[in-house]
Amino acid sequence: xxxxxxxxxxxxxxxxxxxxxxxxxxxxxxxxxxxxxxxxxxxxxxxxxxxxxxxxxxxxxxxxxxxxxxxxxxxxxxxxxxxxxxxxxxxxxxxxxxxxxxxxxxxxxxxxxxxxxxxxxxxxxxxxxxxxxxxxxxxxxxxxxxxxxxxxxxxxxxxxxxxxxxxxxxxxxxxxxxxxxxxxxxxxxxxxxxxxxxxxxxxxxxxxxxxxxxxxxxxxxxxxxxxxxxxxxxxxxxxxxxxxxxxxxxxxxxxxxxxxxxxxxxxxxxxxxxxxxxxxxxxxxxxxxxxxxxxxxxxxxxxxxxxxxxxxxxxxxxxxxxxxxxxxxxxxxxxxxxxxxxxxxxxxxxxxxxxxxxxxxxxxxxxx
DNA sequence: AACGCGGGGGT
DNA sequence: ACCCCAGCGTT
Numbered sequence: 001x002x003x004x005x006x007x008x009x010x011x012x013x014x015x016x017x018x019x020x021x022x023x024x025x026x027x028x029x030x031x032x033x034x035x036x037x038x039x040x041x042x043x044x045x046x047x048x049x050x051x052x053x054x055x056x057x058x059x060x061x062x063x064x065x066x067x068x069x070x071x072x073x074x075x076x077x078x079x080x081x082x083x084x085x086x087x088x089x090x091x092x093x094x095x096x097x098x099x100x101x102x103x104x105x106x107x108x109x110x111x112x113x114x115x116x117x118x119x120x121x122x123x124x125x126x127x128x129x130x131x132x133x134x135x136x137x138x139x140x141x142x143x144x145x146x147x148x149x150x151x152x153x154x155x156x157x158x159x160x161x162x163x164x165x166x167x168x169x170x171x172x173x174x175x176x177x178x179x180x181x182x183x184x185x186x187x188x189x190x191x192x193x194x195x196x197x198x199x200x201x202x203x204x205x206x207x208x209x210x211x212x213x214x215x216x217x218x219x220x221x222x223x224x225x226x227x228x229x230x231x232x233x234x235x236x237x238x239x240x241x242x243x244x245x246x247x248x249x250x251x252x253x254x255x256x257x258x259x260x261x262x263x264x265x266x267x268x269x270x271x272x273x274x275x276x277x278x279x280x281x282x283x284x285x286x287x288x289x290x291x292x293x294x295x296x297x298x299x300x301x302x303x304x305x306x307x308x309x310x311x312x313x314x315x316x317x318x319x320x321x322x323x324x325x326x327x328x329x330x331x332x333x334x335x336x337x338x339x340x341x342x343x344x345x346x347x348x349x350x351x352x353x354x355x356x357x358x359x360x361x362x363x364x365x366x367x368x
Numbered sequence: 369a370a371c372g373c374g375g376g377g378g379t
Numbered sequence: 380a381c382c383c384c385a386g387c388g389t390t
Contacts, residue, residue: 062385069376069384103374106388140387160385180369207385216383217379246370248381274389276373315374353375 024171030195030202032225037205040212052126052151053084059143060107073102087112088119096280096350109279110138130156149200157190158203162210168242169214172231176245252319256293257283259326267338268349281349284338290323303329313354324358
């Protein structure tokens with residue numbers, strides 16, 4: 001069969017709403033993937049449990065994050081917070097501290113927020129189906145489908161980056177994966193091709209297959225069990241699929257961190273605005289071009305500039321030009337804008353990676 | 369519908 | 380330099 005779908009039925013209702021139906025079913029697709037999975041899957045701890053709590057933790061950690069990067073964080077989390085009540089009782093800074101270095105910190109904030117909701121409003125009773133799961137903050141379509149199918153055997157198709165790639169290549173879907181219209185097409189095909197049974201195993205299979213075999217770059221088509229019906233392979237399009245319509249633009253910013261310290265104390269501030277690293281801590285920040293920056297006189301009065309360390313920090317959407325201005329002072333007075341803390345307690349505060357790096361490289365002699 | 373949100377790793 | 384990753388919430 002030729003898996004390229006050649007026609008899409010489109011219809012307009014009187015409301016002018018736009019509906020898209022695309023039909024393309026291959027009954028061997030899921031069976032072959034499940035077989036491939038049984039022979040090639042990795043041993044991962046969240047596959048050994050039916051605990052919706054632990055599966056939830058793993059799914060949040062793995063959002064936009066590769067298994068290798070997320071695995072140590074998962075192990076730390078379930079050890080520190082064995083159940084939802086332990087997580088709910090924790091202070092947010094503790095949760096963020098455990099998340100430190102993993103990025104997308106709203107995941108940690110929402111995880112903590114939702115744990116309190118489950119612990120307090122639901123009496124610890126974890127939501128048991130898709131409709132209830134998706135009400136949790138931080139749980140969208142993908143994560144609700146994953147938990148519902150993995151923990152409760154609900155018939156839901158997961159649709160993540162891996163699945164988009166596998167479906168687009170195998171079925172030859174050239175609609176973009178990042179538009180509402182494209183997503184609907186993929187949702188339909190994903191659901192149509194669910195197997196009759198073993199939904200949870202199939203969902204694991206298609207994602208694992210995307211991660212290990214049908215990789216974004218240099219997919220392993222030579223050893224692939226799906227080549228006979230793969231549209232992309234047979235039409236020489238594996239390189240260009242899936243298709244994304246948007247491209248990212250990188251903004252440049254200039255951060256001046258004022259590392260104002262005495263022998264024992266240092267100033268910190270909490271990031272509270274809706275920006276990167278919300279609710280995490282940093283040294284007093286002055287965001288302006290390096291050339292024009294000079295620290296407020298009242299802050300550095302009676303101190304000397306001991307070091308000036310320049311670093312660039314790349315995020316997905318931003319290029320940060322960072323300077324740590326290190327000022328030494330005999331005595332640090334209280335300041336209403338900043339928290340005066342002991343340097344040896346710095347490691348209790350959740351900080352962005354760039355600040356963590358600075359601390360490790362320059363303040364580690366303070367026995368953190 | 370468009371945008372913002374981290375950090376790491378691969379090519 | 381650019382892409383991708385078990386996506387989601389906000390506007």
